[in-house]
Amino acid sequence: MVAESLDDVSVGTTVRVRDVTGADPVSLRLLEMGLTPGVAIRLVGKSPFGDPLELEVRGYRLSIRRQEAARVAIGDR
Amino acid sequence: MTPSPLTVVLLGNPNVGKSTLFTALAGIPTRVGNYPGVTVEEKLGRFSHRGQQINLIDLPGTYSLLPQSPDERVVVDVLHGRMADVPRPDCILVVADATNLERNLYLATQALGIGLPVVVALTLSDIADRKGIRINVDELSRRLGCPVVRVASPTGEGIAAVRDHVLDAAGGPAPRQLVIEDTAASRGDGRPPAAAEAIARYDAIERLLAGVIRTEPTRGGIAEERIDAILTHRLWGTLFFVAVMLSMFASIFWLATPLMDLISGVMDSVSSFVAGLLPEGAVRSLLVDGVLAGVAGSVVFVPQIALLFLFVAILEGCGYLARAAYLMDRLLVATGLSGKSFIPLLSSFACAIPGIMAARTIENRRDRLLTILVAPLMSCSARLPVYLLLCGAFVPERSTALPWLPLRAVVLAGLYALGIVVAAVVALSLSRTIFRGPPQPFVMELPSWRWPRPAVVLERAREAAWSFLQNAGTLIVAISVVIWALMTYPHDERAIDADVAALRLSLEARVAAGGDSDADRAELIGQIESLDTAEGLDAARRGAAQRGSFLGRAGRFVEPVVRPLGWDWRIGCAAIASFPAREVVLGTLGVIYNLGDLDPGDAGATTALERRLKAARWDGTNRPVFTLPVALSIMVFFALCAQCASTLVVIGRETASWVWPIVTFVYMTVLAWLGAFAIYRIGLALGW
Numbered sequence: 005m006v007a008e009s010l011d012d013v014s015v016g017t018t019v020r021v022r023d024v025t026g027a028d029p030v031s032l033r034l035l036e037m038g039l040t041p042g043v044a045i046r047l048v049g050k051s052p053f054g055d056p057l058e059l060e061v062r063g064y065r066l067s068i069r070r071q072e073a074a075r076v077a078i079g080d081r
Numbered sequence: 082m083t084p085s086p087l088t089v090v091l092l093g094n095p096n097v098g099k100s101t102l103f104t105a106l107a108g109i110p111t112r113v114g115n116y117p118g119v120t121v122e123e124k125l126g127r128f129s130h131r132g133q134q135i136n137l138i139d140l141p142g143t144y145s146l147l148p149q150s151p152d153e154r155v156v157v158d159v160l161h162g163r164m165a166d167v168p169r170p171d172c173i174l175v176v177a178d179a180t181n182l183e184r185n186l187y188l189a190t191q192a193l194g195i196g197l198p199v200v201v202a203l204t205l206s207d208i209a210d211r212k213g214i215r216i217n218v219d220e221l222s223r224r225l226g227c228p229v230v231r232v233a234s235p236t237g238e239g240i241a242a243v244r245d246h247v248l249d250a251a252g253g254p255a256p257r258q259l260v261i262e263d264t265a266a267s268r269g270d271g272r273p274p275a276a277a278e279a280i281a282r283y284d285a286i287e288r289l290l291a292g293v294i295r296t297e298p299t300r301g302g303i304a305e306e307r308i309d310a311i312l313t314h315r316l317w318g319t320l321f322f323v324a325v326m327l328s329m330f331a332s333i334f335w336l337a338t339p340l341m342d343l344i345s346g347v348m349d350s351v352s353s354f355v356a357g358l359l360p361e362g363a364v365r366s367l368l369v370d371g372v373l374a375g376v377a378g379s380v381v382f383v384p385q386i387a388l389l390f391l392f393v394a395i396l397e398g399c400g401y402l403a404r405a406a407y408l409m410d411r412l413l414v415a416t417g418l419s420g421k422s423f424i425p426l427l428s429s430f431a432c433a434i435p436g437i438m439a440a441r442t443i444e445n446r447r448d449r450l451l452t453i454l455v456a457p458l459m460s461c462s463a464r465l466p467v468y469l470l471l472c473g474a475f476v477p478e479r480s481t482a483l484p485w486l487p488l489r490a491v492v493l494a495g496l497y498a499l500g501i502v503v504a505a506v507v508a509l510s511l512s513r514t515i516f517r518g519p520p521q522p523f524v525m526e527l528p529s530w531r532w533p534r535p536a537v538v539l540e541r542a543r544e545a546a547w548s549f550l551q552n553a554g555t556l557i558v559a560i561s562v563v564i565w566a567l568m569t570y571p572h573d574e575r576a577i578d579a580d581v582a583a584l585r586l587s588l589e590a591r592v593a594a595g596g597d598s599d600a601d602r603a604e605l606i607g608q609i610e611s612l613d614t615a616e617g618l619d620a621a622r623r624g625a626a627q628r629g630s631f632l633g634r635a636g637r638f639v640e641p642v643v644r645p646l647g648w649d650w651r652i653g654c655a656a657i658a659s660f661p662a663r664e665v666v667l668g669t670l671g672v673i674y675n676l677g678d679l680d681p682g683d684a685g686a687t688t689a690l691e692r693r694l695k696a697a698r699w700d701g702t703n704r705p706v707f708t709l710p711v712a713l714s715i716m717v718f719f720a721l722c723a724q725c726a727s728t729l730v731v732i733g734r735e736t737a738s739w740v741w742p743i744v745t746f747v748y749m750t751v752l753a754w755l756g757a758f759a760i761y762r763i764g765l766a767l768g769w
Contacts, residue, residue: 024276027272027273027276029149030524031276032147032149032273032275032276032279033144033145033149033524034524035276035279035280035283036144036145036147036187036279037144037184037524037526038183038184038187038283040279040280040283040284041280043283048309049310049313051313051315051407051408051410051411052315052316052318052319052408052411053411053412054411055410055411055414056407056410056411056420056523056525058313058407058527062181062183062184063180063181063182063183063184063214063296064180064181064183064184064526064527064529065526065527065528065529066524066525066526066527067403067406067407067410067420067523067524067525067526067527068523068524068525069410069414069523072523072524
């Protein structure tokens with residue numbers, strides 16, 4: 005199965021953001037942190053307990069939980 | 082005529098070297114406080130350039146000018162000149178991390194839209210060089226329409242240029258705004274305007290940076306990846322974290338002890354010098370037993386506090402604090418908190434007050450309130466003196482099964498662990514009951530590894546020590562004097578005589594009644610005989626004076642409550658008297674036991690207070706008050722209790738409610754009593 009959102013990408017893969025779903029402050033903060041449609045994201049690693057995730061986006065490292073990662077739809081639009 | 086001072090604000094994302102730039106430009110802040118009406122930190126500095134005075138305001142770190150937290154709201158208000166008592170800035174100095182330019186330009190381009198002159202400082206430029214990030218500064222400046230300066234703190238590169246540009250730009254015209262093209266794609270299907278703007282802004286930044294920035298892979302960058310892989314590794318990363326925390330505690334013992342010995346030696350000499358100058362009486366007693374005892378009791382702990390802050394500042398400067406939050410998030414989520422609670426809770430190990438205030442960075446109200454309620458359970462620096470004194474005096478000086486690990490360090494670490502475990506249980510219970518709700522979002526930058534700047538680290542340690550002396554220290558001296566007075570007055574000679582006579586009668590009655598073992602009988606007779614010697618009578622009269630004093634009456638009133646904890650009424654007094662601030666318990670114990678006998682023969686005791694405590698006996702017996710179980714009982718009580726009026730006041734202010742401080746005080750006091758009772762009973766049962 006092809007991964008649909010950022011929370012089920014395997015470590016080391018680079019994917020492209022298709023969209024960030026939701027219209028609340030959390031989604032806005034994800035966009036403001038640079039997770040905008042079309043941007044490349046690499047899943048650098050996961051915390052010892054599998055959550056949160058460490059991402060590389062726009063040349064920096066960002067940590068978000070799987071729950072937020074689920075809002076990030078991936079794949080080409 | 083001197084021109085009126087200019088106001089320049091430092092605006093930037095968190096962790097971009099804003100504090101370092103502040104220190105480079107203005108040195109030590111002239112004022113650190115709160116903005117009026119809100120509890121967001123205000124840091125002001127001042128410098129002079131080409132004859133012009135410039136007031137520098139360090140704004141809280143922010144990611145966006147569409148505010149989501151109280152800190153971010155303050156930033157926007159200051160920029161628009163809407164903050165009371167803060168003049169509208171003449172220039173915005175945007176601090177942008179050169180290693181992370183794209184994301185940092187998000188805030189920078191928002192700043193261009195404020196309508197004020199802007200200067201951009203590219204901090205961490207030396208690290209960007211090392212990582213192979215090449216930025217065409219002139220072209221970037223041309224495209225942004227404002228001055229852009231490379232800054233590298235180790236060499237001081239760019240500081241003079243920043244001063245020049247700020248002075249030239251201040252009060253001048255604002256740069257043009259960056260054109261944000263709202264496209265069909267950015268608007269999407271019914272996307273909110275703010276979201277569409279964020280997307281369009283990043284599109285504009287990407288176009289702006291095209292041809293301005295390029296990255297060549299370097300060995301430095303690869304090395305960082307490797308360090309990162311180890312430090313965030315599931316096993317190695319966690320082990321490293323535990324090792325860092327453990328070595329922090331061990332160092333506080335090893336590095337601070339010689340300094341503490343020096344300070345207490347000096348204070349002892351000062352006390353005996355002052356005592357030698359004055360005649361016996363109330364004034365000498367006030368100065369030596371009240372004032373100087375309080376001064377000694379606070380100054381002696383400065384080394385540990387400074388060391389602890391040194392560690393925290395180094396971890397922060399390395400970028401390890403955020404990594405720790407990332408590592409710890411899952412655990413904190415398990416207790417109903419979040420990784421973002423890690424920094425407020427970690428700060429609470431220094432002092433709950435800044436910790437509780439740092440909880441403002443948690444956007445979610447529920448997470449924030451939970452963090453505030455459990456933050457006082459973290460063992461703060463005010464408890465550290467209590468732990469250190471009692472550990473040093475009553476925990477045997479030997480190592481555990483591991484030769485390099487002293488037993489005292491294990492007990493100390495155990496007390497810290499106790500606070501953490503209890504906090505976890507409390508947070509979990511609260512999050513499952515009154516704070517029920519879905520888990521909260523977590524979006525956190527992981528800053529790149531870097532060397533901490535010594536100037537910034539030292540400033541944090543200096544500031545911590547200074548504020549401890551200023552706030553806690555002066556309070557300790559004041560309370561020490563008040564407690565001395567409460568312990569000394571009322572002084573009724575006739576009541577004392579009656580009390581001593583009653584003591585003799587009760588001892589004689591017990592001997593006459595028989596039924597005691599030979600050893601006990603001999604002990605009782607010895608006590609009666611001692612009342613006939615000048616020294617013995619004096620000690621008994623002093624004990625009687627204590628019992629008759631205001632605090633003695635209060636202590637005896639609560640004695641039934643504290644007796645199950647192994648405490649005598651004097652410890653009860655000290656616990657009551659420590660309500661204004663925990664560390665006061667030491668001053669109180671010092672005054673209370675100073676009035677008893679000293680035990681000068683014990684070379685193991687390093688401070689006068691230790692000697693006093695070791696010499697303390699239960700009234701009318703030769704049984705020491707302070708045994709290991711009693712010392713543990715006191716330490717556990719102070720680990721969990723809410724004997725800190727300032728913390729409760731801050732909780733009230735931060736939650737805008739008096740309910741939460743009351744809740745905090747009640748739950749912590751109950752837990753403290755239960756914990757102290759449990760450890761005392763366990764200690765007795767195991768024959769410690």
